[in-house]
Every structure is written in structure tokens, then in C-alpha cells.
Amino acid sequence: MAGGRRDGGGNPDESRGPRSVRGSPLPAFGGTPPYGGRHTRLTTLRTMTDYRPPVTDIRWVLENVAGLGEISRIERFAHADPEVTSGILDEAGRFMAEVVAPLSRVGDRVGSRRNDDGSVTTPPGYREAYRRFVEAGWPAAAFPEEWGGGGLPTVVGIALQEMLTTADVAFSLCPMLTRSANELLLAHGSEEQRGLYLDKLTSGEWTGTMALTESHAGSDVGALSTRAVTADDGTWRITGTKIFITWGEHDLTDNSIHMVLARAPDAPPGTAGVSCFIVPKVLVRPDGTLGERNDVTCVSIEHKLGIHASPTCVLSFGDRGEGAIGHLVGELNSGMGYMFTMMNLARLMVGVEGLAVAERSYQQAAAYALERRQGRAVGDETGPSPIVRHPDVRRMLMLMRSGTEAMRCLMYRNGAAIDLGEHHPDPDVRERETALAGLLTPLSKAWGTDMGVELTSLGIQIHGGAGYIEETGAAQWWRDSRIAPIYEGTNGIQAIDLVSRKVAGDGGTAVRRLLDDLDADTAAAGNMVRTHLAAAIDACRQGTDWLLSAKRPDALAAASTYCRMLATTVAGGLLASATLGTGFSDEFLSDKAATTAFFSEQVVSGVPGMLPSVLAGAENLFGVPEERLV
């Protein structure tokens, strides 16, 4: 087998090629983890970058909400105990802040550009940063050890992805899509296919894309019409045009592996007739070396509201006439099922985009609010006071901060559920956690990305007039945030997935268990926090009961609001149920208690008020006939 597969365990560097650090996230780690609180290392970092990795916050959630201790008692994750993980986070934070974060502004201003020959030039600095990213081994960190990865749990991978995304959303999408393509290949590719592509995708030496969407097949993937026909040599010829292909063409690497959905002759209509093909940008010879350029062309890139550095491509397959050469993955007509393989992870990672932009926006807004002086705050002898002392500015900052922390609890617990669902030794735990991961994923994706938009908007508001000026940079996070509620399944589709499959699918078992657990785990919370949570949990239970007996249009009409109320409750409940943990300063823990109290009082308290909207049903929704809507 050409390259790639190694036996598990041991030093991940042993059997690798020339780049000795590839496959390990640990090579450069040497310092001691920062135990003081989110701001202890900031002074140094702040001189270098405007992103300050919230390593202590992340560690606190990993250890006290996501149960990293329990996860690292699983044999395959034994090397990822809290102490080692803390060191990795520290190192990752430094890398993202120093190498990746400085890209975000130039990436926004310059953007990726398509050249006349169909090539795409990324903004200045992206090639060098990507090279260093690969050399340091970060793409492989959370990929299974036996396949050349660092073998970290998914939940730690989520933490790394958070910091990468906060540093630069546009940059982060390239490894994210590569990871998805690679997971697909790992799960459904042949031995030969994995041998040819997997190692290169794991290391990041090549990148991967997911090529699903066509102009008339967006949310309705099954409507796609890209064709695939067999060739004499057993390969396939792909013809068609795909749109919205993230990082579909670029100059970061020598090759890109497109995972393309297409339809074979006589395939059944809809999703049942969709197959998945590997279509490399540059053909790969059996010995792994690069051959001819395949017939895949980037015919244009989109002019977008945000994430300007991420080239969103129209890819044309088979322009030269014969079709692009493709390799069938797995069975014919099974492509849609394969896509679901890594859907939880992919959707969770998009949810993390909401968290990431909110974090970045918060950091900028908080720094501004401490510096900018206007008026005299109540209690100050003289003005002008830093605007952070004005209650309404403080309110916006606390909404951002507490919302970001609550999102992190939800998403990291979601990542942990994926780990436990796949690898816990007890099959009952695996079953329960798998159900939980399925349930939490649409919450992370839909609520997380909606919150990303809302909180980055507050980040602009805190800047006043300066927030509307592009040079300030506050507006970029808001523009960057706006794609996440749309792609990887719109938030409306997430909500439908939630009510139809995740809640109704098991008759409400998983959601009821989750609510019961939250109820029990927050029984000891402070009086005010407990009161609001209990009311929120009760409202969620009522909403759930109603949904389970509702007619389909009524349930669909209620889906988005139900998703929001459940997500808010779960995130707030996880925040409130966190154990305090050891190794954190009193100040840090006091701040956590304060953000928990604020989130309960200001956000969780609003959950019962959403219930009437859920219970309303679809009648008034369709009260205006569609032709009179315009």
C-alpha cells in the first residue's frame, strides 16, 4: 500500500516522510500551560496580534463541561489527558494568534482572485501561513492515529478548530473541508483510494473539497444533474457544473481532491440516485506521484459579503469534452448516505464558526470599550469615562461574553458526545452519546451561527460610528458571520432535522433525557439561576410534548423557535452545571459565576416567552395567500 497507514500508538513521527513533525500536534510544545485566567498571557500576545486565544476558558469547558477527563480514560485517548491537552491548546493558541490571525484583515481587503487562466491567487501571506500550518502538523491533530493523525479526541479538535476559525474564518475553511473529504474517504473509500489520497489529505499537503451544490440543487441536493459515465479502464467521466465550492481552486497546495456528487446513467431520481466520486484536480499516478491536470476548471469565483479570502468557486467538470476523470467511492447510488457520515462533525464545525466570530468580535469590542472615553458614568467623579462603565455598553459586552461562553459549552459537549458515542467501551454509553450528538448538532449549528450574527452585530454597535467604518475591522466579523447560518444545511433545515429526526425520530427519548439530566445537574445552582433554568426546562418539555403530537406543518412551523429555545436552555444549563474544577484562579471562577448569572438572567429567562410562538401552529403562517405576498 502506497504510503499512509501506520500501526497505532507510539511516536507519530516514526514512519513518516521528510517532514518529521507531520501527524503530530505536539512537536513544538514545551512551555507550561497558563493557569491564571484568560488574560494572563494577553499582554505579550497583544503586542503581536489582535487575537488573544482564550486558552483557559477553553480548558475550563473541556475539563468541566465536556468531560475531557472521562474521555482520556478511553484507551485511544489516553495521551490526551487534561494536562497534555492544556499544553497543546497553549501551543495552538500561540500559532493561531501569531501565524493565522494576522491574515484576517488582509484576507478581507484583498480577497482571493481568479486569474485569466482559471488559477486562483490567495491574498498575501496565505501560502506561507498554510505551509507553516501543515509543517506544524495541525491538520492531522484530531485525525485517527492509525491513519496518520495525532489521535486527539474530536472535542480537542473542536477546540483547535475554534482557535483557527477565530484567527481567520476564511483560512479555517480550507482545512475544515479537507477534513470532511478525508473523513468520507476514510469511511467509504477503497483500500487503494485511501492509500493514494488519505495520507496527503491528513497532513494537509493536499486539500479536499465537497462538491455538492448546483444552481438548481442547493438545499435540494437530490435535484443535481452532474453526470457520470463509466470508461473502459474502470474509472468514470464526470460532466457538469458545481457552484459554491469552498476553496475549490487555490494556490496553497499542488493538488486538490474534489469529492463530487453526480448521477450515473439510469440512476433513480432524487437522492437515491446520487453517487460520490473522487475527482482530483491533478491526476495521481498509482505510485502517488502527480500526473496530468484533470479536466476540472474554476470558471469563476463569487463576489461575497464576507470570507473574501476563501475562494467560492464555480467548478466546471469535463469542459474539454470527455469528462473529468473520477473514481467511484463505495457503491453506486449511495453518495447521499456517505455524506451523512461526517455530517454531525461538519455541522458542528460550522456551528463553531458562530462561536469563533463572536469571540473575535467580543475581544475587539471589549478592548475598544476600555479605551474609548465618552461622557461620565454613574459613580465616576469626572469624565470622560471609558464607555465600558456605561450600563448599556456593559450589557452588550456581557451578552457577547456570556453568549460566547454558553455556545462553547454546548459545542464542546457536542464534540464530546461524538467521541463518547464512537469510542466509549460501554455500548449503552455509546448509544446514548450518539443520540445526544445527533440532538445537539442542529442546536450547535443553527443557534450557534444565529448567535454569531447577533453578537457580532453588538460588536459593531459598541464601536458606535467607528463600527460602521471598514478600517475599524468590527464589521468584518459580522460580514464573515453571515454565511454560517446558510451553508452546511440552512438553519431552517437544521431545525427541521431537529424536530423531525432528532426529537420525533425516537419519540422524544433523547431530548427528554437531556432535559432530565440538565434538571438534575443544575439542582444545586444558585437560586436565581435555578429558577430561570427550571422554567426554561419546563417550557422545553411542554414544547417537546406538543411537537410529538403535532401535525407535520405545525411542527415545521414551530421548528426554528423550538430549536432556539432548546439550544438556549441546553447551553445555559451546561454553563450552570459546570463543576468549578481545579487549577483555575479564584478570579477566573468568580468571573465564570458572573457570566453564568448574567446569561441565566438575561437570556435563559427569555425561553418561556418563546413557548407561545412554538405552540401557535401553522394556521396564521399561511394566512396570506402566496400570490399576495408580493
Added chain:
Amino acid sequence: MAGGRRDGGGNPDESRGPRSVRGSPLPAFGGTPPYGGRHTRLTTLRTMTDYRPPVTDIRWVLENVAGLGEISRIERFAHADPEVTSGILDEAGRFMAEVVAPLSRVGDRVGSRRNDDGSVTTPPGYREAYRRFVEAGWPAAAFPEEWGGGGLPTVVGIALQEMLTTADVAFSLCPMLTRSANELLLAHGSEEQRGLYLDKLTSGEWTGTMALTESHAGSDVGALSTRAVTADDGTWRITGTKIFITWGEHDLTDNSIHMVLARAPDAPPGTAGVSCFIVPKVLVRPDGTLGERNDVTCVSIEHKLGIHASPTCVLSFGDRGEGAIGHLVGELNSGMGYMFTMMNLARLMVGVEGLAVAERSYQQAAAYALERRQGRAVGDETGPSPIVRHPDVRRMLMLMRSGTEAMRCLMYRNGAAIDLGEHHPDPDVRERETALAGLLTPLSKAWGTDMGVELTSLGIQIHGGAGYIEETGAAQWWRDSRIAPIYEGTNGIQAIDLVSRKVAGDGGTAVRRLLDDLDADTAAAGNMVRTHLAAAIDACRQGTDWLLSAKRPDALAAASTYCRMLATTVAGGLLASATLGTGFSDEFLSDKAATTAFFSEQVVSGVPGMLPSVLAGAENLFGVPEERLV
């Protein structure tokens, strides 16, 4: 007196200069008003423009929520009865759709550009459109008849402003600022000053600006440091730099009149030492002809998130050394008070921006949702169905539509309160309506502009991936919307104004009367609508009682949420209390009932859920010490 002042009444064209239509909004009116519903004239208009003026909706609100009939029984507004007004709206809608709306896209793409000589070039088409706008007499329409205006009530002026703004936000700001400058001059200028400038500003032949902000004096206007010293000839010399001056320099007209806040020698600190000066871009000779260029220079224009066609200028006064020539308005050190003269109207007009962008975004999203087909909707035999049939898409459209209609009710009632407060023959009514106008203004501004951002975001979401592509145009409304929560007093300042001055200022009298009126006026509403409104009104009463006895930091912490709950209740209550009115089709009225029901059930129903957040006070708000926020 040079030009301008005329005796009231009669044909407004009689005493005017060469442009015979100036001063009258009626010249081109000749057709019959559209009585069928918002979509009756759309087919024709849609071939010409992508803005379809919702004339029937506007007329319905004017007649059945804002009480236009009552207003037109006031003698000075006798010519603005519902029938005549309907014709004016029809004509205005046609003009805005055909002449102004086509500017919005090119304005966004090209933007206004500053040239090396400090001049500013507006995007292609703006000069011609502005010329036609002035020639048709629109700037003068709602200005008092005795001062050369069309003498329409403010509330009808709000309707015209809505359509102008929906057609193009960036364009609309130029007449809006001119109107503010002109109101200031009318109220506080000398006979001579009004003689020189008022007529030209009324007609729009010249434009006006408001020059308040400096880099260290934004929300804190009193911190400004622009200096004014007397000259031998009785004029003043102004030196300093103003920022964020909307339409501060442009090529639409021969002259601009800047209303500049500055500080005279030995002026008291803060707002008590601020004076207001007229600083013309080109000096005006006593006979009204143009003289030398004044020493005012546009040194840069901002690169903004939206409203690209509106040049946001840094203006430098007195670069040549002597200071720009200025003329004191009214008394020294009274400038801040003068600014409050037209504050209600100016803030209401910014609120209307939220309504306007939401309307435009809704129209585009609704058209898209009827055209775009994806998946098969419940109830359809075959797919793909227009996405408007999917409940979650329909939900977003109905949130946009009903929210826009509710905003319109609030803002037009606000405009009517200004009219009745100024001109009603009964002094008790004037007093009550003046208090109401003061109370409604922060609701219109803060809630209206927040809703503008939220609803245009839904407009993007409905477009799916296409919404993120700039060419689609859906993103522009969202970008354009984002400034309105910031300028003309941030929404946080609006909320503080609400709780401190408008609610606590009269011990809650005005707000309690408003809630009682809403309660009485909706007593006959349908069961579900009534239930939600009663609960919302009750929550507002509880919030009000709490606020009136709260300590200042607690009240300030609660301000924004209280503002939102009150605005939602008032807007929803006005929508529900509207009389059905005559002259509207059954279909139109049925649709109004449907949007009212939807808004009550989905939005008003959430009001009681906001109360705990209001009652929370400031304790947890300040739980994290400011130095640990970063």
C-alpha cells in the same frame, strides 16, 4: 426680505421663481389612487424597477392608525385629506420607484468618490435624479406652506420619506439632513438668515448638513472642541475638524449649508458652551447670489459597510488660517438646545430607515421565494415547489412582512403625534400628543432600526447561498441597515432617553396613558390577539412600575430591553387596534388580519418573556470587573 416667505394657502406656485413646480408636491399628480391592494399596480411597475411602493398599505395606516382624517380637519392641513393624500402617495411612489430606486445598486457598487481637489463625485445617475427630485418639488412637500413648502402634515412627510428611503437609503439622507438644517434655521435663525438660506434649502436647490461630531465627541457632543471667534464684521471664524458629516461634500448642488456646533472663547464646558453656526460651503452675498468659496474642505470620506453613495465626510474648517466664515444662529451657548428642536423628527426619520430597508428586503425576498424552487412542500403533489410553501421560509417572510407593517403603525402614529402636538386646536390634545411624540420617538428609532437589521438578515437567509453573493443584492439592505442603530443617538442612548426623560420625566403619566389607550382600543380584538396583547401590556405596566422606583444604574441596565418590550407592544397594539377603514378590498383587509394575527402570536407573545431581564437590575451586569473583560 430676499425670496422665500409667502402668505399661506392658495396655489403654492404663485409667488415662486422660475421652477414653477417647486414647493408643491402635487404638480404631476393626475391619476386615480390604487384602491385594490398592495399588488394591484405591481405588474407594470415591476417591469421598470425592483421597488414596488406599498401605497395601499401606507394609505391604510395613515387613515386607520395615524388618524389622517382627524389631522386634515385641522385648518392648515385641510388640503391633505385622505383622498388628496392618496393621490400624492401614488405620484410619489411612482417617482421613487422609477427615478430613485434604480440608483441603489449602482450607488452601492460605485459609491461616492473624493477627488484630489477635495470635491466629491457621486455615482452615475445621482445628479440627474436629484435634479428631477427637486424639480418635482418633493423636498418641500412637508415643509410649512408659509415658508415655501407644500404644507403637508409631518405624517404624510414620513410616508414620502419612507418611500424615498426604501428606494435608496443613501440618496434619502441628503434631503433628510437638509430638512433638519432647515428646521433648525426656521426655528432659530434670524429674519435675515432665513431670507438668505431657507428658501433654497426648502426647495432643495441647496443642501444642508449637521456638523456635530468630532473624533473625541461622538455620543458626548459636549466634548467638542471646534472653535469660533468673532470677526470685526460681526461674523465668526470657525476652526476645527468635524467627522461623520453625512453628505458633507458632493456634486448634486451648487452650495451646501453646514450647521456647525462650535465653542466660543470662554464658553462654559460641556454642552452648556456649545453654539450653533451657519457655515456655507460657498459664501452667499446679501442679494442671495453666490460669492467666494468658504474655507471648508472635505479632507476624506469614509470607506463604509454600506450606504456607499452617501459621502460621509471629514470636514476641515479654517485650513487656510483665518477660520471659515460662520454666522451665529440665535444666542451664544444655546446650540445644544437648538439641536433638540428637530430631534423628534430627525430620530423618527432614522427609525423610518429601519422600516424602509425591511420593506425593500421583504419585497426582494418574497419575489425570490415565489420563483425559487427546491424540494417538495407538504401538500404539493410533485416538486420542486416554490420555497415560499416551505413553512420555515414562510415564517421568515411573515416575520418580515408583519414586522414591517407593525413598524409602520408605530412610526406613522409617531408622526401624527408630532402634527397633533404642534397644530391641534385643543391645547390639552397638543400637550398629550406632544408627550406621546416624545415617548414614541425613541421606540421608533431604536426598535425600528434594530428590526431593520434583523429583518434584512432574514431577507438574506431566504435567498440561501445566493443571499451571500453581492450581485444578488439582498446583502446590500442588511449592510445599509446597520448604520441606523448607531447614528442620530445610538439605540442605547434612545433607551436611556426613554427611561430617564420620557418615562421617569413625567412620573410615568404618558406611558401609562398610552398603555391604557392600547388596552381599551384592542378590547374588541380577536381572542388570541387580545390574549397576547393583554399579557404584553401587563408586562409593560410591571416594567414601568419597577423602572419608576429603580435606582439609576438598575434603570439604565434595563433600558434597552424595556424599550424593546414597549415598542413591540405598542406597534403590535396599534396594528391590532386599527379600524378596518373603507375603500380597501376584502382581500387586502383579510391579509391585514392575517399579519396582525401572526405578529401577535409570534412577536407580541414574546413580550412577557422579556420582563425578567428588565427586572434583573445591574448587579450581575457588573459582575466581571472591567479589567478582566479583555
